[in-house]
Amino acid sequence: MTEAAQTRSPRRKRRIAWAPILALAPAAVVAVVVYIGAMLWTVRLSFTNSRMLPLLDYAGLAQYRRLFATERFTISAVNIVIFGVLFIVGALMLGFLLAVFIDQKVRAEGIFRTIFLYPYSMSFIVTGLAWQWFLNPQLGIQNTVRGFGFPNFTFDWIVNQDRVIYTLVIAAIWQASGLVMAILLAGLRGVDADLWKATKIDAIPTWRVYLSIILPLIAPMFVTASVLLAVAVAKLYDLVVAMTKGGPGISSEVPAKFIMDNFFERANVGLGSAAATVLLVTVIAILAPWLYSQHIANGKAS
Amino acid sequence: MRVMPHILGLAVSAALLSSPALAAEPLKAEVIHWWTSGGEAAAVKVFADAYDANGGQWVDSAIAGGDAARTAGINRIVGGNPPTMMQFNTGKQLDELVKNGLLANLDAEAAAGKWKDVLPKAILAASTRDGHFYALPVNIHGQNWLWYNTKVFADAGVAEPHSWSDILAAGDKLKAKGYIPFAHGGQPWQDHILFDAVLAGEGGSDLYLQVYGKDAQKAIADPKFAHVADVFHKLRDLMDSGMPGRNWNDATAMVITGKAGFQVMGDWAKGEFLAAGQTAGKEYNCIVPGQGGYVMGGDVFVFPLLKDANGQAAQAKLANLMFDPKVQIAFNMKKGSVPVRTDADGAGMDKCAQIGIASLKDPAKQLPSTSYLISPDEGGALDDVITQFLNTPAETTDDFVKKFSAAVKASG
Numbered sequence: 001m002t003e004a005a006q007t008r009s010p011r012r013k014r015r016i017a018w019a020p021i022l023a024l025a026p027a028a029v030v031a032v033v034v035y036i037g038a039m040l041w042t043v044r045l046s047f048t049n050s051r052m053l054p055l056l057d058y059a060g061l062a063q064y065r066r067l068f069a070t071e072r073f074t075i076s077a078v079n080i081v082i083f084g085v086l087f088i089v090g091a092l093m094l095g096f097l098l099a100v101f102i103d104q105k106v107r108a109e110g111i112f113r114t115i116f117l118y119p120y121s122m123s124f125i126v127t128g129l130a131w132q133w134f135l136n137p138q139l140g141i142q143n144t145v146r147g148f149g150f151p152n153f154t155f156d157w158i159v160n161q162d163r164v165i166y167t168l169v170i171a172a173i174w175q176a177s178g179l180v181m182a183i184l185l186a187g188l189r190g191v192d193a194d195l196w197k198a199t200k201i202d203a204i205p206t207w208r209v210y211l212s213i214i215l216p217l218i219a220p221m222f223v224t225a226s227v228l229l230a231v232a233v234a235k236l237y238d239l240v241v242a243m244t245k246g247g248p249g250i251s252s253e254v255p256a257k258f259i260m261d262n263f264f265e266r267a268n269v270g271l272g273s274a275a276a277t278v279l280l281v282t283v284i285a286i287l288a289p290w291l292y293s294q295h296i297a298n299g300k301a302s
Numbered sequence: 303m304r305v306m307p308h309i310l311g312l313a314v315s316a317a318l319l320s321s322p323a324l325a326a327e328p329l330k331a332e333v334i335h336w337w338t339s340g341g342e343a344a345a346v347k348v349f350a351d352a353y354d355a356n357g358g359q360w361v362d363s364a365i366a367g368g369d370a371a372r373t374a375g376i377n378r379i380v381g382g383n384p385p386t387m388m389q390f391n392t393g394k395q396l397d398e399l400v401k402n403g404l405l406a407n408l409d410a411e412a413a414a415g416k417w418k419d420v421l422p423k424a425i426l427a428a429s430t431r432d433g434h435f436y437a438l439p440v441n442i443h444g445q446n447w448l449w450y451n452t453k454v455f456a457d458a459g460v461a462e463p464h465s466w467s468d469i470l471a472a473g474d475k476l477k478a479k480g481y482i483p484f485a486h487g488g489q490p491w492q493d494h495i496l497f498d499a500v501l502a503g504e505g506g507s508d509l510y511l512q513v514y515g516k517d518a519q520k521a522i523a524d525p526k527f528a529h530v531a532d533v534f535h536k537l538r539d540l541m542d543s544g545m546p547g548r549n550w551n552d553a554t555a556m557v558i559t560g561k562a563g564f565q566v567m568g569d570w571a572k573g574e575f576l577a578a579g580q581t582a583g584k585e586y587n588c589i590v591p592g593q594g595g596y597v598m599g600g601d602v603f604v605f606p607l608l609k610d611a612n613g614q615a616a617q618a619k620l621a622n623l624m625f626d627p628k629v630q631i632a633f634n635m636k637k638g639s640v641p642v643r644t645d646a647d648g649a650g651m652d653k654c655a656q657i658g659i660a661s662l663k664d665p666a667k668q669l670p671s672t673s674y675l676i677s678p679d680e681g682g683a684l685d686d687v688i689t690q691f692l693n694t695p696a697e698t699t700d701d702f703v704k705k706f707s708a709a710v711k712a713s714g
Contacts (some may be wrong), residue, residue, distance in 0.1 A: 049681065052398040053380070066712050071705065072686045138544040159546045238558060247488060248546035249693030250686050264373040266682035267398065268713075 052267035084278035095180025128242025187218030328359035333545035335389035341573020344527035384606030396599035441639035446499035450564035467533035473540035484540035503592020572638030596661035601670035
């Protein structure tokens with residue numbers, strides 16, 4: 001048996017090696033041509049004077065120089081950092097609390113789960129429009145509370161240049177925390193029931209169990225949720241368009257909107273490509289250390 | 303070799319014409335436009351009905367927002383699936399489409415309809431490239447109108463304003479009476495046309511043309527430009543807190559219902575007053591504030607280059623119909639604009655249209671809108687600077703002038 005297996009295994013290896021390659025080839029071609037090709041094409045265009053249609057001349061760093069001298073782009077960059085940090089932290093925290101709440105074996109759990117997950121089934125456009133109405137000082141919350149007999153109540157963040165970015169964070173957290181809850185709840189349900197029994201016997205308070213034992217156990221779920229949320233941050237566009245249109249003034253602009261506006265309405269493909277390249281480099285700079293550490297960890301494990 | 307496709311095309315169209323079943327089929331025309339508000343939709347229906355009545359079939363692709371509609375249309379042209387006709391803006395936006403040979407030229411229809419004899423000079427220049435027609439102009443819009451609610455003005459004891467300093471004074475009186483003086487839609491393009499209205503009215507026609515012309519830097523350094531910026535910035539105090547992001551027609555509704563005193567907007571706003579059953583000179587009134595330059599914009603339609611004979615026939619039919627004098631008057635009465643043909647009889651039109659037609663006859667008053675004068679890139683960069691200034695009470699005029707000058711330099 002062992003002899004036969006030994007002689008057969010190398011042959012089989014050689015034979016089946018082609019099947020996965022063939023099966024993966026179309027996907028690989030698509031990945032290389034569409035994703036990487038388009039990425040390189042965008043980087044190339046950022047060094048040209050392209051206006052409405054792509055040109056292939058060479059303009060050096062002119063587009064980048066203009067980009068970093070453009071107030072709207074620097075405001076966009078600061079906004080995306082504020083939004084990214086608050087949104088990811090906020091959605092993780094709220095999502096975790098919701099998951100813990102549902103994990104208490106509450107009655108009608110299914111109904112709560114549906115309600116909490118429901119916002120995620122709506123697009124950012126719908127979310128943005130709805131929150132734009134809630135927050136509009138003349139239609140929404142401010143007006144309603146004033147109607148209840150509090151004439152001095154003010155909640156006008158959406159028309160306040162310094163606060164408007166936080167309204168985007170609120171709407172985005174409202175939308176995404178249901179998803180975080182679903183992912184973390186799956187993790188919580190995977191925790192061994194014996195573990196809970198053991199902590200009960202040791203009389204450890206419940207909050208302490210969650211913090212010191214459960215949290216580390218479901219850490220991979222947090223990573224999954226964070227990656228999904230981070231992707232939403234990088235491509236943040238539709239929420240802004242629906243909710244604030246980048247205003248008041250240009251105080252709630254974000255990089256993706258800058259890129260889209262320049263590519264299309266402003267017919268300035270060169271500047272748009274430069275901004276897209278900066279965004280790409282930033283994402284890679286954030287991802288690289290993480291990928292690297294994953295790789296090292298895997299290497300050690302094997 | 304090059305003749306072959308034409309012969310083929312002729313043969314195919316002859317075959318199509320001779321086959322009765324196909325000839326009875328109406329000529330389908332898919333039209334992309336951004337006329338979605340009540341008054342606008344009523345206006346575009348004039349074109350659609352005229353086309354359908356003449357054996358065509360109008361397929362309406364209305365996309366809300368000019369930016370979105372133009373983007374969708376350009377993407378479809380570049381992607382090889384062009385609509386039969388699409389709305390566009392006169393001016394520099396057209397250049398690149400023409401340069402890349404993506405548009406059909408309309409010389410045959412223009413020659414037959416004598417377009418050159420009846421169009422005003424600026425509009426003619428905007429519709430042609432190297433002497434060939436590439437765009438069908440359908441109307442002329444004045445962009446620097448001030449619309450006011452007569453009842454609200456009377457209640458606050460305000461007389462009809464004439465200059466921008468009158469308007470600032472009127473605003474304070476309206477505020478004292480508890481009205482929102484100035485209904486403004488705080489979107490960058492609306493902020494920009496408001497700025498242009500102040501620039502033309504307070505700075506004068508010459509300054510306006512210089513700022514958007516070759517001598518831009520010199521004009522921007524002029525103290526008169528700083529004065530214009532000051533007046534513009536002061537207008538913010540007359541607006542309500544719900545201004546940012548508001549649509550122009552929502553702002554018009556505030557004037558129509560008497561919540562606000564006035565709005566500065568192009569004469570497409572008149573369509574909203576009409577749709578609400580109001581009459582110029584009665585419930586509302588219109589003036590061109592300041593020194594009287596008339597900032598003209600306009601809508602045009604362009605016809606992407608099509609290969610099939612049916613599409614080309616539909617394009618020719620559309621072009622001829624939409625330039626027809628009767629259709630022009632009917633359309634422009636609904637739209638609130640002025641016919642693009644100087645020979646159209648405007649006697650039946652309202653008071654505001656009469657003011658507009660009179661301004662058009664005086665070449666000294668004709669100011670082309672920015673879309674004729676600067677690239678979309680420069681227009682967009684200035685939108686950012688202007689909207690930021692209007693929304694930032696703390697920004698100084700000096701800072702604004704510096705940013706304005708830098709934006710012109712970077713994109714000019």
